[in-house]
Amino acid sequence: MSETNVAPTDFIREIINEDLRTGRFNYVRTRFPPEPNGYLHIGHAKAICIDFGIAEEYGGVCNLRFDDTNPAKEEAKYVQAIKEDIRWLGFDWGDREYYASDYFEQLYEWAIQLIKDGKAYVDSLSPEEIKEYRGGFGVPGKESPYRNRSVEENLDLFQRMRAGEFREGEHVLRAKIDMQSGNMNLRDPVMYRILHAPHHRTGNRWCIYPMYDWAHGQCDSIEGITHSLCDLAYEDHRPLYDWFLDQLGIFHPRQIEFARLNLSYTVLSKRYLLRLVEGGYVSGWDDPRMPTLAGMRRRGYPPEAIRAFCDRIGVAKSENLVDIALLEHCVREELNKRAPRVMGVLRPLRVVLVNYPEDQVEEVEAINNPEDPGMGVRKVPFSRVLYVEQEDFMEDPPRKWFRLAPGREVRLKHAYYITCVDVVKDERGQVVELRCTYDPETRGGGSPDGRRVLGTLHWVSAAHALDAEVRLYDYLFSKPDPMEVEEGKDFISNLNPNSLEVLDSCKVEPSLRGAAPGSRFQFLRQGYFCVDPDSTPQKLVFNRTVTLKDTWSKIAKGQQEE
Numbered sequence: 001m002s003e004t005n006v007a008p009t010d011f012i013r014e015i016i017n018e019d020l021r022t023g024r025f026n027y028v029r030t031r032f033p034p035e036p037n038g039y040l041h042i043g044h045a046k047a048i049c050i051d052f053g054i055a056e057e058y059g060g061v062c063n064l065r066f067d068d069t070n071p072a073k074e075e076a077k078y079v080q081a082i083k084e085d086i087r088w089l090g091f092d093w094g095d096r097e098y099y100a101s102d103y104f105e106q107l108y109e110w111a112i113q114l115i116k117d118g119k120a121y122v123d124s125l126s127p128e129e130i131k132e133y134r135g136g137f138g139v140p141g142k143e144s145p146y147r148n149r150s151v152e153e154n155l156d157l158f159q160r161m162r163a164g165e166f167r168e169g170e171h172v173l174r175a176k177i178d179m180q181s182g183n184m185n186l187r188d189p190v191m192y193r194i195l196h197a198p199h200h201r202t203g204n205r206w207c208i209y210p211m212y213d214w215a216h217g218q219c220d221s222i223e224g225i226t227h228s229l230c231d232l233a234y235e236d237h238r239p240l241y242d243w244f245l246d247q248l249g250i251f252h253p254r255q256i257e258f259a260r261l262n263l264s265y266t267v268l269s270k271r272y273l274l275r276l277v278e279g280g281y282v283s284g285w286d287d288p289r290m291p292t293l294a295g296m297r298r299r300g301y302p303p304e305a306i307r308a309f310c311d312r313i314g315v316a317k318s319e320n321l322v323d324i325a326l327l328e329h330c331v332r333e334e335l336n337k338r339a340p341r342v343m344g345v346l347r348p349l350r351v352v353l354v355n356y357p358e359d360q361v362e363e364v365e366a367i368n369n370p371e372d373p374g375m376g377v378r379k380v381p382f383s384r385v386l387y388v389e390q391e392d393f394m395e396d397p398p399r400k401w402f403r404l405a406p407g408r409e410v411r412l413k414h415a416y417y418i419t420c421v422d423v424v425k426d427e428r429g430q431v432v433e434l435r436c437t438y439d440p441e442t443r444g445g446g447s448p449d450g451r452r453v454l455g456t457l458h459w460v461s462a463a464h465a466l467d468a469e470v471r472l473y474d475y476l477f478s479k480p481d482p483m484e485v486e487e488g489k490d491f492i493s494n495l496n497p498n499s500l501e502v503l504d505s506c507k508v509e510p511s512l513r514g515a516a517p518g519s520r521f522q523f524l525r526q527g528y529f530c531v532d533p534d535s536t537p538q539k540l541v542f543n544r545t546v547t548l549k550d551t552w553s554k555i556a557k558g559q560q561e562e
Contacts, residue, residue: 006057010315012050012256016058016227019254025226028060032086032093033100033219035067036078036200038270039285039292040085042306042327043261049310050258051229052091063223064093068101069210071199079200081285085293089303100215101201103222107210108162110218110248111173111191115154119247120191121147122157123174130172133179134187141179141187161194164207168194173208177243185240189213217241220253228253231260232319259316264324265475266291267482267491281495282476288532288543289476289499299473300520300530300545305334321481325551332550335520335528340368340375343413343458344508344523344542346470348387350433350462353418356384361463364444366414378511382415385462387507392457393434395423402455404434410455413524417442417453458524465507468540471532472501512540520545 006013019025032051034040040048055062064086068074086093114120123146125133135141149157161171173192181187191214196207216237220228235257245252261268267276268291276282276290285292288299296306309330313322343366363379393404404410409419422435441448445456478496485493512521517533527548532541 011317012054012227012229012258012315013057015254015256016054019226020058024254027226028055028058029063029224029226030055030060030229031063031065031220031223031225033065033067033216034082035070035073035270036075036082037070037073038078038274039081039294041268041270041273041291041293042263042266042296043268043291044085045089045293045306046261046310046313047229047231048086048089048091049307050315052086054227054229060226061096062091062093063096063098063225065098065219065223066100067212067215067219068099068199068201069212069215070195071197071209072195074200076200081294085297088293088297089307098219098223099201100210100219101199103215103219104202104206104210106222107215107218108208111158111210111214112155114175114191114247115158115173116151117247118151118176120154120173120175121149122154122161122171123147123188123190124171127169130190134184135179137184143179144174144188147176147188158192161192161208162206164196166194168196170194175214175240175244177240183236183239185213185237186243189240213237213240214244217245217253217255218248218250221245221251224251225253228255230255230257232257232317233260257317259319261313262319262321263291263327264321264480265477265482266324267477272491275492276476279492281492288471288473297518298530298532299543300335300518300528301331302334302338302520305331308334324475328546329550331546332528332548335522335545337371338369339520339522339528341366341370341524342509342512342521343380343460344468344470344506344512344521344526344529345387345389345458345460345465346472346503346506346523346526347390348505348507349390349393349431351386351388351418351459352433352435353384353386353438354421354435355437358384360384361461364414380414380509380511381461381464383461383463386412386459387462387465388434388457388459390431392455393420393431395431402453403457404436404455408455409453410457411442411445411453413456413458414445415443415459416440416445417447458526460507460509462507464510466510466513466540467538468506468508468512468542469534470503470506470529470542470544472503472544474499474501506542508540508542515540522548 030051052062123144125144133142172190174188174190177186179187190211192208195209198204238255286294286298288295309327361383364382365377366380368375397405404420406420416438418436418438420436424433426432476499477494479494482491482494515531517531519531522528528545529542530545532543534541
C-alpha cells in the first residue's frame with residue numbers, strides 16, 4: 001500500500017494522492033516506454049525523472065518497457081544505448097525490463113476478440129484512400145466500403161495477414177468506432193499493418209505489427225500500470241485508449257499528460273536529430289553538440305546536473321520554451337562543487353623569465369578545489385620558460401587592462417609576480433615571445449612589500465606541459481527557436497556555422513597525464529572541460545563542457561529585482 005502523504009507539488013501528484021485516497025488504486029506503478037529507434041535526448045530525461053521519480057516517492061516501481069512495434073526503424077543497439085542512458089541518470093528498473101513484443105500474442109488475441117465483437121474489421125483501402133476517407137478537422141470522414149465485412153470474412157483475412165499471404169499495404173486491421181467523430185483518433189484507427197521486416201527480438205515470426213495506439217494502453221494494462229504519464233501530444237489519444245480498454249473489459253490505468261520539454265537553441269525530435277546524424281551535420285548521436293544524453297555525457301554534463309535541471313523546470317500542463325542557460329547553470333553549479341581546478345593554455349604564447357635560473361625547476365602548491373578543501377592540493381612544476389594565453393598580452397592596451405603589457409606586472413597563479421620587459425616578433429610582426437622578469441620575493445603569489453597587482457594569469461611550464469587538443473562547442477543552432485525559418489527553408493538553415501572550434505596546439509599541466517575519458521576539470525579562467533574518448537597517450541583531447549560565464553544567474557537576479 002503506497003503512502004498518500006507525498007507533497008502535492010504539481011497536478012500529477014495531486015491526482016495520484018486523490019487516487020490513493022479514494023481507493024482507485026492502492027499502489028503506484030509507472031513506466032517509461034521508449035521506442036528503440038534512436039538515442040534518448042534531454043526531453044526524455046524529463047520524462048525519465050518524472051516516471052521513475054514519482055514511483056520512488058510513493059514507494060512504488062517504474063517499469064522499463066520498449067515500444068518495439070516498428071521493426072523497420074528499430075535496432076538492438078538503441079536498446080543498449082537507452083539502458084545505458086537511464087542507468088547513467090541514476091535510475092534502475094530492477095527485473096522489470098519489458099518489451100511490447102513480449103505481448104504480441106496477447107495483443108493478437110485481443111484483436112481477434114474485437115473482430116468477433118464486431119468492433120474491428122480488415123480494410124483493403126490503400127493508405128492514400130484511408131487518409132482521404134478519414135476527412136479532416138471540421139470535415140467528417142466517410143466509411144470504408146469494407147467496413148461491414150462479416151465477422152467470418154474479417155477473421156479469415158486477419159489470420160491470413162498473419163500467415164504472410166499479403167503484400168505490405170494490401171490490408172490493415174482497423175477499429176470500428178465513429179467516422180463522424182470530432183476526434184480524428186476515433187475515426188476507425190488502424191490497429192495492425194503488414195510489415196515484411198525482421199524484428200530485433202522476434203525475428204521473422206510476425207509480419208503484422210500493432211500500431212502504437214493499439215499497443216499502448218493494453219501493454220500498460222498487462223503490466224498493471226496505475227498511472228500512465230505521457231506528454232500532451234497523447235491527450236487527444238486518451239479517448240481511444242479508454243475505448244480499447246473498455247471494449248476489452250481489462251484493467252484500466254489512468255493516463256495523465258504533461259507538457260514536453262522545449263529547450264532554446266535545440267531541436268528535440270528524434271526525426272530531426274536523425275536527419276542531423278544521417279546528413280553529416282554532426283559526427284554522430286553522441287556528438288557533444290547534440291541534445292542526446294549520450295552527447296551530453298561525452299561533453300561532460302554530470303547526470304546530477306540534468307536531474308537538478310529537470311527538478312527546477314518542474315511539471316507543467318502547458319507548453320513553454322525553457323532557456324538553455326538554466327541547464328548550463330545547473331551544470332556549472334554541479335561542476336563547481338566537484339571538478340578539480342587545473343591550468344590549461346588554449347592558445348599558447350611563450351614567456352621566458354630572463355632572470356630565472358636556466359636549469360632550475362621548482363614545484364608550487366596549488367589548491368585542487370577551493371569549494372572542497374577535502375580534495376587537497378597538488379604540486380605544479382615551474383621553470384624559466386612558460387606558456388600563457390595569447391589573449392592575456394596586449395602591446396598597446398586600453399585603460400583598465402589588467403593583464404600583460406610592456407612594463408606591466410601581473411601575478412602568475414600559485415607562483416610569482418612577473419613583469420614584461422621585452423617583446424619578440426616574427427618576420428610578419430606577430431608576437432611570438434615575451435621576455436619577462438620575475439620577483440623571487442613573491443613566491444606563492446603575494447608581495448612582502450604589500451604592493452598590489454590587479455591581474456592574475458594561468459600558465460604552464462613549457463618543459464613539462466602536455467600536448468592537448470581542445471574542442472570548443474557553442475550552440476548547434478543560431479536561433480533560440482530553430483524551427484523559425486524563412487519561407488522555403490527548414491531548420492537546417494539555422495545551423496550555427498561556428499558551433500565547433502578545434503584548437504590542436506594547446507598545453508596543459510602534467511597532472512593531467514593519463515586522465516581517463518569522462519574525467520571533468522575546470523581549466524582556470526577558461527571553463528569546464530571533459531576528457532574525450534578520442535584521447536591517446538600521446539595527446540589528450542578535451543571537450544569544453546560549458547564556459548565560466550553564467551548568464552542564467554544574471555537573468556534570475558534581474559527577475560528577482562523586478
